[in-house]
Structures are given as C-alpha cells and as structure tokens.
Amino acid sequence: MSPSILNFVEAKDTFTAAITSALDIKNSKPLVHAFSHLPGNEAEKKSTLDQALRGFLELEIVKQADSDDFLALIYLSIDGVTEGVCSATTPFLLLGDVLDCLPLDQCDKIFSFVEKNVSTWKSNSFYSAGKNYLLRMCNDLLRRLSKSQNTVFCGRIQLFLARLFPLSEKSGLNLQSQFNLDNITVFNKNEQESTFGQRHLEEKEDGMDVEEGEMGDEDEPATCSIPIDYNLYRKFWTLQDYFRNPVQCYDKFSWMTFLKFSDETLAVFKSYKLDDTQASKRKLNELRTPGGEHVYFAKFLTSEKLMDLQLSDSNFRRHILLQYLILFQYLKGQVKFKSSSCVLNDDQCTWMEETTKLVYQLLRETPPDGEGFAAMVEHILNKEENWNSWKNEGCPSFVKERPAETKPTRPTRKRPAPKDFLGKGPDRKVFMGNDELTRLWNLSHDNMDACKSDNREFMPSLEDFFEEAIEQADPANMVEDEYKVVRNSNYGWRALRLLSRRSPHFFQPTNQQFKNLADYLENMVIKLAKELPKDLPSEEIKTGEEDDEDENGDTLLKQSSDSPDMQNKMVTNEQMDEVAVKLGGQWKTLAEHLEVKAVDLREIEADSEDAEMQAKMLLVAWQDRVGSQATVDNLVTALNTAGFAKIAEILTET
Structure with missing residues (x-):
C-alpha cells in the first residue's frame, strides 16, 4: 500500500x-x-x-x-x-x-x-x-x-x-575602527551670504530692537573678549570635520589648522563664562516637556543667529568639550588597524596633554554639577581604554568555564605502592607474567639508562652513509647515473630519514626545482661533500649553479643559526605594515602558506577593497590564529616559501 x-x-x-x-x-x-x-x-x-x-x-x-x-x-x-x-x-x-x-x-x-x-x-x-x-x-x-x-x-x-x-x-564591534564619514555637519561657508553683517546693520537701523535671545539674557551675564563674527563661526563648525574623521590630524597641514581653530574656540569657552544661577536652572527646565521627560537633540543647529546662544548653553558646551576628549583618546590610543604613519610627535602630545587639562577644567566650571559631570566623563573614558585593549587582543571570550561539579564517590580501597609488588633495592625483579618478557624487562635495573646506552645508537653518521654516493658523484670516477646508489629507492628512503635527523639543509627553502628524488639527493650530496672532511673527494664536485645555490643556502643557514633571537622575536605592527605595503594585491599568494581559513579570506575581501589594507588584515588574522607563534622567523619562512624573498629580507634586516 x-x-x-x-x-x-x-x-x-x-x-x-x-x-x-x-x-x-x-x-x-x-x-x-x-x-x-x-x-x-x-x-x-x-x-x-x-x-x-x-x-x-x-x-x-x-x-x-x-x-x-x-x-x-x-x-x-x-x-x-x-x-x-x-x-x-x-x-x-x-x-x-x-x-x-x-x-x-x-x-x-x-x-x-x-x-x-x-x-x-x-x-x-x-x-x-x-x-x-x-x-x-x-x-x-x-x-x-x-x-x-x-x-x-x-x-x-x-x-x-x-x-x-x-x-x-x-x-557589532567595529574591529577595523572605521568612522561614520557620512555624518557631515552643514553650515554656511560663504561669507558673502553671512547674516552677521546684515544683523549688525539691522540693529543699527532699528536702534534698540534686538531679537529676543540673540545677544544674551539679562539674567545671564556673559562676557567674551573675542567677537562673535563670521570668522569665529566658520572656524568653530569646521572643527566638526576633524571630530568626524580624526585621521586628518596625522597630516601636518591639517593638524596646524586644527590646532589654530581649537585654540580660538577654547579661548572663547574660557572667556565666555556661564553663570550657575536662575538662568541656568530656567534653561534646564526649558529642556523638559510638561510631562517631565528629557528632550534630546541629536543634531547640531548651525544657524548663525544661534551662535551666541549656543556659546552660553551648558548642554551644547559639554557636547563640544566631550568631542575633544574622545578625539584625543583615539589619537593617543593603541589601535590595531591604525597605520604605521599615524604617529604623533612630541609637540603634538604635549599640546594634547595641556589641552586635555583645560577641557576638564572647563567641564568642571560648566553648570549644573560640573564637578560630577567631569568625574563621570573621566571614568567612562578610562573604561573605554579597557574596551580598546580587549579589541586589540582579538576579542577573547568573557565567558569563563565553570568547574565541573564534583560528585561524592564511595571510598575506594588504597592502591598498593609500586615498591610493594616490584620489590625493593637494586636486586628487585619485575614479573611481567611471562618468562621471556620478565627476562627482557630485567636485563637492566634502569630501563631509561639502558635506552640511552651507546650500543643502542643505530643511526649512521652522514660521512659513513654518504661516502659511496660522494665518490660516485665525482666526475673523475666516471660512474654512470643508472649505477649510482642515489637511484636506488631503498637507499633514497633511508637517506631522507637520515637527512631529516642530521642535516640542516633538509629544512632550508630553495627555489630549485627537482624532477625526482634522485636529482634531489645528488644536489644534497654535493652540498654535504663541501662540508665533510677534506680527505673525501669533494673539491672537484662544483658547478656554477650549485655554488650560487649553496651560497644562498649558507646565507639562510647563517641567518637562522647566527640570530637565535629572530626565532623568538614577535612580529611588530610596523613590520606588518611594511610587509603589507610590499605585498599589495599579491596577499592571496601568501595566504596559502600562512594557512589562513577560507572564511577569514572572504571576510577580508568583504571588509575592505584596498589591497594594502587587505594584506594588513591577512597578517593580523594570522597573528590572532597562531598567537605566540607569530614570530619573525615563521613569517620569513612563509614569505620565502611563497616566493617573496625580497620582502623577507626587510624583516631580516630590521
């Protein structure tokens, strides 16, 4: 059915x-x-x-x-x-x-x-x-x-x-520390269309008529030595572009502009004092609805008519000063994806330290409760440092594994000590349950020492094993290729095992291509002949290509053996920046030798279209994956294997 x-x-x-x-x-x-x-x-x-x-x-x-x-x-x-x-x-x-x-x-x-x-x-x-x-x-x-x-x-x-x-x-972590560059503050950039001159002309014609709130309240005395004109208006709102994109501050010309505009703006805040009296309380009440809910304005109003009111508004002033502190924290902080060129000089650091003190002083002087607000801002920014450090470390999990709950078990009988059944003293005998096994086990009182004995060494030396192959490689002996021992597959297998244990040439990278195992062994025999004692026929076995290859191998060996610190030295951000610049669009070739997962490669391609940034993200992903193994030596080995020997020289020179 x-x-x-x-x-x-x-x-x-x-x-x-x-x-x-x-x-x-x-x-x-x-x-x-x-x-x-x-x-x-x-x-x-x-x-x-x-x-x-x-x-x-x-x-x-x-x-x-x-x-x-x-x-x-x-x-x-x-x-x-x-x-x-x-x-x-x-x-x-x-x-x-x-x-x-x-x-x-x-x-x-x-x-x-x-x-x-x-x-x-x-x-x-x-x-x-x-x-x-x-x-x-x-x-x-x-x-x-x-x-x-x-x-x-x-x-x-x-x-x-x-x-x-x-x-x-x-x-939701913004791992690459990108900025919202679409948040553009629009203001009047044409001085000819400025209302400052028109406003003064209207006031002069009308006599005493002034728009309510434009030139200050009678309850709120405020004195400012710097005139509020179009020049101040333009400089003040230009600073929003630096807050939107702080990377501009690392440019020398942009930094001088930011420095000049900031000094004038902070001088206005310093001289334009706020009075914590009835006027401040009245403004605070105006920001509340009849139901008592706080009203929040998400975007600045950039009208020229509001400039004098904004300078005397405590809420507005706190916004601007807090932007300065956030900007300074980014410029001084350690950010993983920050370029190596984004570095401040001593004069810039000194100016930021002095300006930070001035900003906190202005926050303390800003009513209401300036002291409490400044302390809270400082506390929040200190916590932000912990957040940045966590992101730089690869965002390790905050979840801690709970220890397994131990359940009470019934008591077990005490196990006998080894000496109780193995015997005591040097003449003790271990019984293995079989006469032959017992005999073999008790051949020596200390089995570890027996394993380390000289008569247990069965591995031949390089001189003894390759002596015949070196003789056959000498052109004077005129041994045909088909009769050489390196053509024997059994001999080749044992030769590879011996080379992996005793020869440093086995693990050195080389650009020379070999068609089969016999060709590779012939090349290795020539290298070994030059290192073995002079009584062996090694001087005549030379070719121009082999000499170049040997010199390259000796150079690599010298780099690896003469600089042991290189093997433990971790790759720095500056070195990764240099390698990323040199790699450019060839970073995918290196990715295969760094064993970076395909998922990470797709994320790198999706996150950025810039080739240098993609190369930098590849190196960072490799560093996060291998952890303490992200050494200069390992990166040099990967670069040489991928065919980037010239880029590897940059790391060996630094």
Missing part, C-alpha cells in the same frame, strides 16, 4: 481553519490536532502550516486589523514552534511582514512585543534560526526611522540588539 500524499491546497485550508479556532480559544491545540491527522511527512506539513500562517497574516493586514490581532497570531506561531508543528523561522517571518506593512507609529507597539520577548529569542529553539532575521528586521527599521526625529526609537533598537547578541559578536 503506497503512503498517503499531502494535498497542499486542502491542507492549507485545513490549517487556516485550525488557525481561526486556535485564535478564538487562545490555544495551539487545534493546530496540533490538524497537524497530526493530515497525511504526508513532517517537513511537508510544517511548510504548509508556515504558508497558512503567512497567508492568514496577509488577510489581517489587508483588513487593517488591530495590532493585538497581529501579536496574537505571532504568539500562536511561537507556540507552534514549541509544539514542533511549524518551522523555527516562522515567528520572525511574521514579524518582518508586519513591520514592513505597518506605518512607523504602529511599529512602536509591535517592537515593544519584540523587546519584551528577548529571552524567548535567545533560547535554544529560536536563537540560531532567528538571529539573522531579527538583525535584518532591526536594520530595515533603522533605515526607515529619522535619527533626529525618532531618536528614542533608534536607541531602543540598538539596545535590543545589544541584549540579543553576545558581547563578542563580530558584527
């Missing part, structure tokens, strides 16, 4: 009716009952139920049902996963469909449901199947939201992702 075949249309209608019944009674039993009574295998029925759920949701969206109806259907799909009647990805597909079709004001309620069930998403049944769906869903929402108008919603999404994924999740 043939097995029953599932009819997709009938099964889908049956599941749709079961979904309606399950929603009415708020229980998944109708789904389980329909699933168990339908024909077909489990995979077919699960796929049909998944389609029925998505089709039912589509009808609800078309009818413009309430958000509670959508959530009830998603809850039902979660119960279906728990009962094993639908796929683990179905709840996430339903969530994605709902959020794609609803307006943003209704998405807030749906996302609250997502936040509330974060423990469900992190469970074993859902995490591996749904983490990518949730990440894609959150990114789609962030693209729809405005970062300035929907700031709170964007922050909730980021916090949800932080709770969902582990701390070591690579997608």
Whole structure:
C-alpha cells in the first residue's frame, strides 16, 4: 500500500481553519490536532502550516486589523514552534511582514512585543534560526526611522540588539575602527551670504530692537573678549570635520589648522563664562516637556543667529568639550588597524596633554554639577581604554568555564605502592607474567639508562652513509647515473630519514626545482661533500649553479643559526605594515602558506577593497590564529616559501 500524499491546497485550508479556532480559544491545540491527522511527512506539513500562517497574516493586514490581532497570531506561531508543528523561522517571518506593512507609529507597539520577548529569542529553539532575521528586521527599521526625529526609537533598537547578541559578536564591534564619514555637519561657508553683517546693520537701523535671545539674557551675564563674527563661526563648525574623521590630524597641514581653530574656540569657552544661577536652572527646565521627560537633540543647529546662544548653553558646551576628549583618546590610543604613519610627535602630545587639562577644567566650571559631570566623563573614558585593549587582543571570550561539579564517590580501597609488588633495592625483579618478557624487562635495573646506552645508537653518521654516493658523484670516477646508489629507492628512503635527523639543509627553502628524488639527493650530496672532511673527494664536485645555490643556502643557514633571537622575536605592527605595503594585491599568494581559513579570506575581501589594507588584515588574522607563534622567523619562512624573498629580507634586516 503506497503512503498517503499531502494535498497542499486542502491542507492549507485545513490549517487556516485550525488557525481561526486556535485564535478564538487562545490555544495551539487545534493546530496540533490538524497537524497530526493530515497525511504526508513532517517537513511537508510544517511548510504548509508556515504558508497558512503567512497567508492568514496577509488577510489581517489587508483588513487593517488591530495590532493585538497581529501579536496574537505571532504568539500562536511561537507556540507552534514549541509544539514542533511549524518551522523555527516562522515567528520572525511574521514579524518582518508586519513591520514592513505597518506605518512607523504602529511599529512602536509591535517592537515593544519584540523587546519584551528577548529571552524567548535567545533560547535554544529560536536563537540560531532567528538571529539573522531579527538583525535584518532591526536594520530595515533603522533605515526607515529619522535619527533626529525618532531618536528614542533608534536607541531602543540598538539596545535590543545589544541584549540579543553576545558581547563578542563580530558584527557589532567595529574591529577595523572605521568612522561614520557620512555624518557631515552643514553650515554656511560663504561669507558673502553671512547674516552677521546684515544683523549688525539691522540693529543699527532699528536702534534698540534686538531679537529676543540673540545677544544674551539679562539674567545671564556673559562676557567674551573675542567677537562673535563670521570668522569665529566658520572656524568653530569646521572643527566638526576633524571630530568626524580624526585621521586628518596625522597630516601636518591639517593638524596646524586644527590646532589654530581649537585654540580660538577654547579661548572663547574660557572667556565666555556661564553663570550657575536662575538662568541656568530656567534653561534646564526649558529642556523638559510638561510631562517631565528629557528632550534630546541629536543634531547640531548651525544657524548663525544661534551662535551666541549656543556659546552660553551648558548642554551644547559639554557636547563640544566631550568631542575633544574622545578625539584625543583615539589619537593617543593603541589601535590595531591604525597605520604605521599615524604617529604623533612630541609637540603634538604635549599640546594634547595641556589641552586635555583645560577641557576638564572647563567641564568642571560648566553648570549644573560640573564637578560630577567631569568625574563621570573621566571614568567612562578610562573604561573605554579597557574596551580598546580587549579589541586589540582579538576579542577573547568573557565567558569563563565553570568547574565541573564534583560528585561524592564511595571510598575506594588504597592502591598498593609500586615498591610493594616490584620489590625493593637494586636486586628487585619485575614479573611481567611471562618468562621471556620478565627476562627482557630485567636485563637492566634502569630501563631509561639502558635506552640511552651507546650500543643502542643505530643511526649512521652522514660521512659513513654518504661516502659511496660522494665518490660516485665525482666526475673523475666516471660512474654512470643508472649505477649510482642515489637511484636506488631503498637507499633514497633511508637517506631522507637520515637527512631529516642530521642535516640542516633538509629544512632550508630553495627555489630549485627537482624532477625526482634522485636529482634531489645528488644536489644534497654535493652540498654535504663541501662540508665533510677534506680527505673525501669533494673539491672537484662544483658547478656554477650549485655554488650560487649553496651560497644562498649558507646565507639562510647563517641567518637562522647566527640570530637565535629572530626565532623568538614577535612580529611588530610596523613590520606588518611594511610587509603589507610590499605585498599589495599579491596577499592571496601568501595566504596559502600562512594557512589562513577560507572564511577569514572572504571576510577580508568583504571588509575592505584596498589591497594594502587587505594584506594588513591577512597578517593580523594570522597573528590572532597562531598567537605566540607569530614570530619573525615563521613569517620569513612563509614569505620565502611563497616566493617573496625580497620582502623577507626587510624583516631580516630590521
């Protein structure tokens, strides 16, 4: 009798009716009952139920049902996963469909449901199947939201992702320390269109009429020795480009511009004092809504009319000063992917230290509670140093393995000591259960010493083993190739084993190609003949190519034997930068010899399109993988094997 075949249309209608019944009674039993009574295998029925759920949701969206109806259907799909009647990805597909079709004001309620069930998403049944769906869903929402108008919603999404994924999740760590270069601050760069001159002209014509708030409040006296004109306005907002892309500060010309503009801006902050009186308290109250919730402005307003108000605003001043501290921390910090050219000189470091002290002083003088705010900022930036160090070390896991729980065991009888059954003293005899084994075991009182005895040395010396081969290699003896011992496969096998134990030439890289084992042994015999005692016929066995090869081999041997520190010396970031510059687009050739995984290579190609940066990331990935084995000697060996001998010379010279 043939097995029953599932009819997709009938099964889908049956599941749709079961979904309606399950929603009415708020229980998944109708789904389980329909699933168990339908024909077909489990995979077919699960796929049909998944389609029925998505089709039912589509009808609800078309009818413009309430958000509670959508959530009830998603809850039902979660119960279906728990009962094993639908796929683990179905709840996430339903969530994605709902959020794609609803307006943003209704998405807030749906996302609250997502936040509330974060423990469900992190469970074993859902995490591996749904983490990518949730990440894609959150990114789609962030693209729809405005970062300035929907700031709170964007922050909730980021916090949800932080709770969902582990701390070591690579997608959220910004391992390459990239900057958001799209965050451009737009301001008036045309002096001819500046309103400063027009404003002064209007004030002069109108006499005493001044726009409210533009020139200061009577409750808030503020004196500034530097005039607030277009020149100050332009320099002040130009600094935002340096905060957006700090790498510019390593350029000499850009640094001089940043230095000049910063000195003038901080001088304005220093002379433009804020008064912690009723005016500051009134401004703080203005930043709160009638309900008491704090209002947050995500983007600076760069209107020229607001310049004097912004300089007297404590919240605005704290933003700018905090940007300085974050910039200085990056410039002075050790970042793994920072280029070797990104180095500050002594004058730059001295200026940053003095400016850092000035910034903290201004933060302490900024009301309200300047002392507490400055202390909190310093504490947070110190913790940030720990975060940078963790990323530079390759992001090791924070999870510590719990020791295995020791269960009480019943007491066992004490084992006898070896001397109790082996005997005592030098005349003790060990019985192995067989007369012959007992005799062999007791041939010596100390078996380790017996193994180290000279009569146990069966390996011949290089002189004795290769004496005949060296004689046959001498052209004066006129031995034909077919009669040479190196052509014997048995001799070749034993010769390779002996060379691996006693000859340093065996492990040296060479650019010479050999067609077979006999040719390789002939080349090795010529090298050995030059090193063996002079009574052996070695002086006549010379060719020009072999001399060059031998000189190269001697040079490599001298480098490896005369510089033992090279074998233990770790590769520095500067050396990796030099190698990356020389490699360029040929980094994939070296990747094969560094044994970097194909997954890491795909990540490198996806993360950057610059050939030098890809080469640098390859070396960093190799360094993370091998750890303490990332030595100069190992990298030189890989470069020579890959055919980059000239690049390897850079490491041996440093």
